[in-house]
Amino acid sequence: MSAKSPQSTSQLVHYLLLVSPFFLVGWIGGWSQAIKRGNEHYKAEAYDAALEAYQSAAEDRPEDTISRYNLGTALYEKKQFEKASDEFRRSLDTANPVHQAQGYYNLGNAQVQLNDIEGAIRSYKSALRLNPADLDAKHNLELALEKLEQKSQQNHPESGDEGKDQQEQDQQQQNQDRENRDEQEPNQQDQKSPSESEQQQQNQESSEQEAASEESSPQSEQESTHQPVEMSEEDAIRLLEAVKDNETEIQKKILQKRFSRRQRSEKDW
Structure with missing residues (x-):
């Protein structure tokens, strides 16, 4: 990408030569002679x-935009792109939209050489707003947009x-992690955690204590039967009378048995 290839740039400078006689009509002096001399050297x-x-x-005329523009084109051909871009910016201070569009175009080319792609895009767009028919500006704008995308x-x-490669690697890593988790889950089910082991130990100890309690309960009941029973005086008297009555009844039964035996024995005789 060049500032209007030598042929195109020559056409731009030649355009300035076409307007130069207009300035020479009212001004004949060192400035006009220097412009004419510079244009001749540039064409050669x-x-x-x-x-x-x-x-x-x-x-001779620091504020003249034509001098600045032509100076910028010479600096561009000398590959002094930073200085060229400065002169092209100075040339934009003109009321002529055609000259201003040409200044933006060459400023964009210098910015491309300086790797200021975004600045070049802005300059080409400005040139096209001033001169929509500039096919060179449109072409260079497309190239600058492509270069910005590549960057x-x-x-x-x-x-x-x-x-995409990074996404594939991430997906493979996720699949590997999932497989590792699937392999670890059965092992984790077989292995009991310390809390589960402690709970089982506590349950076993509780069962053993219950079994021991059941075995010891009859003995406790048996021991309780041998313990003295407390009773009131009235209960004791009644118990004694009952015992006496019981003994009297027993004695009666014994006498009856003896008497009946004697009768049977006497009868046998």
Whole structure:
């Protein structure tokens, strides 16, 4: 990308030559002679001589936009892009929209050389707003937009193929982690945690205590039967009378048995 290739740039400078006689009508002096001399050297591609002539014209009339524009084209051909862009900016201070559009176009080319792609895009758009029919500005704008996209992809590789590769690696890692978890789950089910083991130990001890309690309960009941029973005096008297009555009844039964035996024995005789 060049500032209107030598042929195109020559056409721009030649356009300025076409208007130069207009200035010469009312002004004949060092400035006009320097512009004419610089244009002749530029057409011959003698850029060092052209640069010297345009600098002389700019010194003679520092605010003249034509001198600044032509000086910028010579600096561009000398690959002094930073200085060229400064001169193109100075040339924009003109009331002529055609000259201003040409200044924006060449400023955009210098910005591309300085790798200021975003600035170049703005300059090309400004040139097209002033001159929508400028096909060179439209073409260079498209190239600048493509270059900006390439630069963005280089700064953010995730959005390109490298980003897809990274996504595939992440997916593979997730699958591997899932497989590892699936393999670990059966082992975790077989292995009991310390809390589960402690709970089982407590349950076993509780069962043993219950069994021991059941075995010891009859003995406790048996021991309780041998313990003395407390009773009142009235209960004791009644118990004694009952015992006496019981003994009397028993004695009666014994006497009856003896008497009946004697009768049977006497009868047998």
